[in-house]
Amino acid sequence: MYQYDEHDQRIVDERAAQFRGQVQRRLAGEITENEFKPLRLQNGLYMQLHAYMLRVAVPYGLLSSAQLRALATIARDYDKGYAHFTTRQNVQYNWPELEDVPKILDLLASVQMHAIQTSGNCIRNTTSDPLAGIAADELEDPRPYCELIRQWSTFHPEFAFLPRKFKIAVTGSRTDRAAVRIHDIGIRIVDNDAGERGFEILVGGGLGRTPHIAKVVRDFLPYEHLLSYLEAVLRVYNRYGRRDNKYKARIKIQVSEWGVEKFAAAVEEEWGHIKDSATALTRAEIDRIKGRFHTPSFEALPNEDLDALALTSDREFARFLKNNLRPHRVPGYTAIVISTKPKDRAPGDVSDSQLEALADLADRFGLGHVVVMHDQNVMMPNVKQADLKAVYAVLEEWDLHTANAGRVTDQICCPGLDFCNLANARSIPVALRIAERFDDQDYLDDLGDVSLKMSGCINACGHHHVGNIGILGIDKAGVEAYQLMLGGDPGDEASLGKIVGRAFSSDEIVDAVSTVLDTYATQRESADETFLDFYRRAGLDPFKESLYGTD
Amino acid sequence: MALIKHNAVAPAELWTTLAADQPVPATGDVLVDLERWVSEGEALRARADRVGVLLQPDDDVLGLEGTLDGLALIAVAFPKFTDGRGYSSARLLRDRLGYTGELRAVGHVLPDQVFYMRRVGFDALELADGKSADTAIAQLGEFSVTYQAAADDSRPLFRRVARPA
Known part of the structure; x- marks a missing residue:
């Protein structure tokens, strides 16, 4: 921390x-x-x-x-x-x-928290990889850079009234778990051919009405120039980003209208004037920030035999061990995904007493902290494998033990028309019906990892464009309806989902999801072919056929 | 329309803002647009009374490069407080062009923006109608710590103070 x-x-x-x-x-x-x-x-x-x-x-x-x-x-x-x-x-x-x-x-x-710049047309909270600091494929922990960006962007006097909101994500791993390609700026920690540490900078990603995958504007930025380069990007955006139409005001539109070459050239020109200013970072300042994270020290522990543990445990705990653990690079430790998505609760909702139970768990078994994940779950990143049984017992007591991490019921869902004045349709009730329909855990495990993301309107807070299955609530002549899209993915091979066909009514949408899942389950080449792989091989056709027939 | 200069209320000033096609009067302080200043600078500098430039949000402030001598005032218009282009204009005037004269924010200038405005280089603020100068002056000092470099200090916090390890 x-x-x-x-x-x-x-x-x-x-x-x-x-x-x-x-x-x-x-x-x-x-x-x-x-x-x-x-x-x-x-x-x-x-x-x-x-x-x-x-x-x-x-x-x-x-x-x-x-x-x-x-x-x-x-x-x-x-x-x-x-x-x-x-x-x-x-x-x-x-x-x-x-x-x-x-x-x-x-x-x-x-408690060292705030709500600064969590909305408005300014630089928002910088996000990162939930496995930051523990992933085996990590070049460097991205969070100190996120903190540097947090400080630089906090009350930045020049960028408080941008054309539109502005989101930055940083990853330090080869595998992108921070969805950097759907951010206004995505930052990847990389080494160049000479072995020097720096950043790849992507600009212009985003979802909403017109989804875009970010483009690389600089393939290698020496580490000391991170903030001056961000300042140059923001200045070019603040001065020339569109302000005539709220729906065309994100930087993705500017990058797309200008073309990435012109945009990158404008940033380079601006950056040339400020790169050697006092905004340049020093190794000492980066090290100082790193030091203030007080990275926990890990004990030297043997790896436990988790397969053996699963075999001797009851089915639910065994399932939890199979679905909800994420690897930790230190032997004897593991990360645990705590799902906020049991079948009777709105995704992401956690009660006051559950929050306190998580705090106690973190103190007893998790080196004192947890991580909020993009998929609205909570991760305990530093749990001793030997403590898993004890941790699970507490999770079970607080109904935080749902073993569906990564499964189709581990849905992302925006607040929708139940809360939001932008929404066209309700999303939480649909999510609850999906959770209820697909409560056969063996079936879900057989399907493997399938992401389902749902938004109640085209503003896409539920990231439906990058769900393997995306659901978009729309208003069809005053009636709630749901568009179904398939094939989205926010990761390294980022792709946007494609609409399958005509929208479904509220009564039909859960059946439609069921048909999609069955289509995949019966037509995949083998159990190793994931939903996304199947889609990328077979395309929309098999789904169209099973959803709409051959007419 | 209270005028604040250097953190205190200043007496009202009479500047006439000239439309693009409006002739320049023989006397009196005037504000002209960027284009006129660049093209008619010589004649404007010869006036006895003062001349300033009124920058609009979509003006390229860098067009003033090499023309700053003889300018009595640069006013930056904020037609809507949500249009933040004027902040970059101010920053570039101070940091890039080295402008040291009066830089005034005019238009929809609200007390809650003045802290940012001061930091990007405005030393004069003409508040929107009906806005309290006392509130604005109080807001100028709302934060005693800033993280990043700006026109008021070219050093970020870590170069200004020894932050604890």
């Missing part, structure tokens, strides 16, 4: 005080709702259908046990007893009162 120093602390304290003043002025009528809007948005406060929604930043997804307990307190005292994990590794509260938000920000500041 990055530990704040006095400067970091003062900034979040002063931010809480500033927002208290802004709320007072709003309540006193000194500022209009229109003028208040960008202020509250830059504090993560949205006006939703029924109430305000507060989005709390969880930088690169890392949460300490103390922070989990504070989030639990907020859920209990200022919300309806639960918090919601988002696809940007953040936490949302759906029911705070405006008057309470300054108190919530104070509480967050007391």
